[in-house]
Amino acid sequence: MTESEDRITDDIDRADLFDSIICAEERFEKDGFSVGKKEGKDRGLKNGFQKGIGFGKQIGEEIGFYHGFVLTWKNILEKKDERNTRKMKAFASLLGMLEDFDLSDPSVDDYMVKLTQIRSKFKQVSSLLGVQVQHDDGEAPERSNPQPSFSF
Template identity: 40%
Template sequence: MPQASGNIALKLKASHLSLASQRFHGEGYQDGYAEGNRIGVTEGRIYGSLHGARIGSEVGCYLGFALTWQHLLHNCTGEKHSKKLKALESLVGMIQKFPYEDPTYDKLQEDLEKIRGKFKQVCSMLNTHPDFRIGLERSVLTF
């Protein structure tokens, strides 16, 4: 009989080891998941800030460009200038309606593409070829 109680004790120890192993595995998984989630949120914020800054810089350049040309053409007369001013007003209006504060806006990319298209149209009408280069060191606008 002493051997039977030894087997039971051995089985209990193995059972306790198995339960402890499962518990540690579960706790390790939860800790790892929480740490990965924290790192993911941090990386997401960094990426979102960078991407948002790029979009803001791009759209800001378009707005500055359009407002400058509106000012330059303000006193000009004629149908050609009237069409240019209308296109510039349209571009400014699109930019002013752009939802800067809402990154979850479902048509953000679509509206940004429309602004880019209108900007290209305006550049063509004005016979200008601006080159926006947004880099890490500085922004450059050339004509």
């Protein structure tokens, strides 16, 4: 190789070196974006799954509570021989709504509408019984005035 060819090769090598340095920032940005997008998607799916399990658990507990409440009171009223009353009709209606409610498919369009109807019917049944009952979601209630602690 001649001296001029060596200079041309050195110039090309230097140009490639500078191009790779200049393009490195862009390459790292693209790689970082790809990794971040994948990690964000994975975290989002995991968090969504956990929230979905929690929400599904709450709805299942609520429906189970209503179902147990209705069956218990229906049994009590039957023993009191109040079989043909408005209460029994309301119980039958609520029981039918509970049995028709499909817990396994929350993607149905009217899922929340049906859940709201069940809640309303439960309030009606509670009112007919003259009791004030509300489903507790299992969390400890917060106290607005906590008891003072005594320490000596």
